[in-house]
Amino acid sequence: MTIDSSGFPAPPALVEHARRFQAEGGTPAPPRVAATVLLLRPAGSDFEVYVIRRVAAMAFGGVYAFPGGGVDPSDSEAHLDWAGPDPLAWAGRLGVAPPAAQAVVCAAAREVFEEAGVLLAGPDTGTVVGDVSGDDWETARQDLEARRRGFAGLLAERKLTLRSDLLLPWSRWITPEFEPRRFDTYFFVALLPEGQRTRDVSGEADHTMWVRPTDALARAQAGELTMLPPTLVTLAEVIAAGDLSDVARASATRDAATPVTPRLHLPEDGTPHFTLA
Template sequence: MIVDGFPAPPALVEHARRFRAEGGVPAVPRVAATVLLLRPADAGFEVYVLRRLAAMAFGGVYAFPGGGVDGSDSTAHLDWAGPSPAGWGARLGLSPQAAQAVVCAAAREVFEEAGVLLAGPDAATVVGDVGDDDWEAARQDLAAHRVGFAELLADRRLTLRSDLLLPWSRWITPEFEPRRFDTYFFVALLPEGQRTRDVSGEADHTMWIRPADALARAEAGELAMLPPTLVTLAQVAAAGDLPGVARAAATRDATIPVTPRLDDTAAGGPRFVLA
C-alpha cells in the first residue's frame, strides 16, 4: 500500500483537477498538532482513533486527536517538564516559541478531544482520572475558549509533561485542499489511571484498535483513512511493541514535511503518492 501509493476518492480527484485547471493558489497551511495515544493490549498495543463528523474538514474519515495551534499556545507561561522549548525547537526544526506552541497544542488538543491530560503535580508524576464533573467542566471551558490551557494548569497547580510526547513526523495537506494544515505528529502512552472519553463533539465514533487491524480494515474498505493516518499506523505497527515505538521515535526526523501528491495518470487509476 505505502510503496504503490493510495487510491484517491473520485471527489478529491475532481477537486484537484479543477484546482489545477483554474490555476488555483494554494492556501497557507495552518500549523497543527496531532497525537497517537497508545496503550498496552493483550497482543501488542492499541491506538485511539476517532471519525470526524462528515460536515467537518476531512470529515467521515478516521484520524487521531488533534487540531490547529492557537495564538495563546506560543505565549502561555506555564510549569514545564521535559525538553525545554529550545530543545523541542531542535527536534521539530522550529524556533523555541513556535515549538512551545506546537507542544502545547498537542497536549491541549488531546485533552479537549479525548479527555486525556498530559500533566501532573510535578515533573515526575501524572494526574489520575480526569473524568469527573469538575474536570469535565474545566475541559468544556477550555474547548469553548473561556479559559486558556496555561490558566487551567496553573489554577490546579499542574506541570505540563512535555516529556510524555514523542515527536514522530510532519505532514502538510496537498495544495489543492481549501483548508491546509502543517501538522506535527506525536506519540504518547495513555497515562495510568486515565481513560479516553468521546467528548469533543467533533467525532461520531471513537475506538481503540490494534494498528495492524486498523490497516487491514482500511484495506478492506471498512475504515476510511487518509494517507497520513495510514502511513503512521503502518510505521508504529512496524515498531512491534511500545518500547519499540519509543526507540523508533528517538531516531525519527520530524522536521522534514511529507505532502501527499495526486498522480492522476497512474495505470491503476488516480493515486496519492508521497513527496
C-alpha cells in the same frame, strides 16, 4: 503488516477538490500549523491506538484520524510549568524556533485533552494526574474547547505541570496544495497515562474507538475505514517499530522536522492515487 507506499487510494471528495483546483488554476492556501497525537495503550501482547472519525461537515470529514488540531495563538504565549525537554530542545527536534516549538507541544497536549479527555500533566515533573473524567474536569474541558479559558490557565489553576516528556515526536506532514484547508501537522506518540481513559467528548468526531494498528490498517486496506496517507503510513510505521517500548525508542531517532507532502495523481486512464513526496 506493510503498505505499498507507491500508491494510496484517494477518497472521491478529495479527487473532486483536486480536479476543480486544477481546472480553475487555484492558488494554494497557506498551511496552518497543527499537532496530532497517537494515543497508545497495551492490549495483551500487542497495543492499541485511539482513532476518531471526523464529522462529515468538517475538513477531512468521514475520515479516521488521530486526535489533534490547529495551533492556537495562546499556545505560543502560554507561561506554564513545564517538564521534559525545554522549548529550545524541542526546537531542535521539530525544526522551528523555540516559541513555535512550545506552541506545537502545547497544542498537542491541549488537543488531546479537548478531543479525547486525556491530560498529559501532573502535580510535579515525575507524576501524571489520574482520572479526569469527573464533571468538574468536563466543565473545564468544555471551557477550553470553547476558548473561554486558556490551557496554561487551566493547568495553573490546578497546580499542574505540562509533561512534555510524555509526547514523543514522530513525523511532520503537510496537506497537498489543492486542499482548501491545509495543515502543517506535527505527529506525536503518547502512552495513555495510568488511571486515565479516553472519552468520546469532541463534537468534531462522530465515532471513536481503540483498535490494534494491524487491524486498523487491514480494515483500511479492505475499504472498511477511510484513512488518508499520513494516517496509513504512521500506522504502518508504529507496527514496524515493534512493541510499545520499541515505539518509544524509535521516536528518539525519528525525523520530525522534514515535512512529507502526499501528491495526488489524476491519470486520464486509471485510478486517482496518492504518492509521497
